[in-house]
Amino acid sequence: MKMKNKKWNDYLWIATVLYFILGLFNIMFAWLGMICFMVPLILTFMGKGKLYCNSYCGRSQLFNILGERKKLSKKRPTPEFLAGKAFRYGFLIFFMTMFFNMVFNTYLVFEGSRNLREVITILWTFKFAWNAPEIVGVSPWIVQFAFGFYSMMLTSAIIGITTMHFYKPRTWCTFCPIGTMTQEINKVMHKKAYNALLDSRQSDEKIA
Ligand code: SF4
Numbered sequence: 001m002k003m004k005n006k007k008w009n010d011y012l013w014i015a016t017v018l019y020f021i022l023g024l025f026n027i028m029f030a031w032l033g034m035i036c037f038m039v040p041l042i043l044t045f046m047g048k049g050k051l052y053c054n055s056y057c058g059r060s061q062l063f064n065i066l067g068e069r070k071k072l073s074k075k076r077p078t079p080e081f082l083a084g085k086a087f088r089y090g091f092l093i094f095f096m097t098m099f100f101n102m103v104f105n106t107y108l109v110f111e112g113s114r115n116l117r118e119v120i121t122i123l124w125t126f127k128f129a130w131n132a133p134e135i136v137g138v139s140p141w142i143v144q145f146a147f148g149f150y151s152m153m154l155t156s157a158i159i160g161i162t163t164m165h166f167y168k169p170r171t172w173c174t175f176c177p178i179g180t181m182t183q184e185i186n187k188v189m190h191k192k193a194y195n196a197l198l199d200s201r202q203s204d205e206k207i208a
Contacts (some may be wrong), residue, residue, distance in 0.1 A: 012058035013036045013065055023150045027118075027143065028135060030150035037178065044182040048190060053179055060170050063160055067169025068146065083174040095156075095177040098124055101146035110141035117144065121151040122158065 022029040036059070041051035053060065058186045067073030081087050108114035135143055159173035173179050 009056050010061070011063035012056060014058070016058035016062050020154065023153075026135075027130070027146045027150055028132065028138070030146040030153065031142075033149050036153075040178050040182050044185045044189070047170070049186050050179075050182060052133045052175070053182065059157070059160065060173055063169045063172060066161065067164045073164050073169045074166055076167050077170070078163075078174055080166075080169045082163070082171065083119075088180050091175045092177045092180045099152065102145075102152065106141050106148060108147040109144040110139070115190045116140040117147065119147060120154065121148075123155050141199045 007023070019029065019032060022032075036057075037139070043052050067075070105114065105117075109116055118130050120127070120130050130147070156172075160176075163171035174187075
């Protein structure tokens with residue numbers, strides 16, 4: 001059987017695994033997760049559509065590897081409600097609310113009305129005290145954001161791995177907030193491009 005030539009971006013799943021491991025040793029590595037948050041949005045705004053999802057998402061690669069190669073997925077069909085609009089948009093709103101709540105907590109630490117909380121919160125509920133090594137010379141709000149962001153990344157990975165196990169490997173992608181946002185931005189951009197094309201055609205017809 002002919003092997004597909006692997007490209008560098010086929011190994012981005014390693015970065016995903018490293019991200020979680022490094023975060024356990026130094027919470028400041030959590031900031032690197034902003035790359036996975038910002039790059040898909042920037043690429044979509046640049047008109048690259050779902051390029052990130054299709055080629056550069058280490059997380060979906062990891063789900064595929066665990067589910068397909070390691071056979072950890074039961075591969076049941078994804079329940080319809082998970083892929084439905086109501087759940088996707090509802091989850092996006094919930095996720096972003098939690099994100100802004102985390103940013104607000106960071107702000108409270110920044111302005112000094114709250115102390116740094118060295119806690120990892122899983123599934124927005126279960127709190128684990130984390131005695132991180134002292135980080136010298138870094139403002140507490142920067143560390144607070146790292147704890148909050150690592151908690152979000154870990155929570156979404158746990159949900160993704162759980163759905164990978166019970167359903168198809170990339171079930172998380174059907175309601176991933178980043179995927180939903182890029183899809184919506186893409187739709188708006190295509191609509192704009194379509195309308196612009198229509199306008200230019202109509203003005204061409206008038207001139208003709
Ligand atoms: S939907 Fe989310 S997890 Fe899936 S490929 Fe896109 S960014 Fe990655």
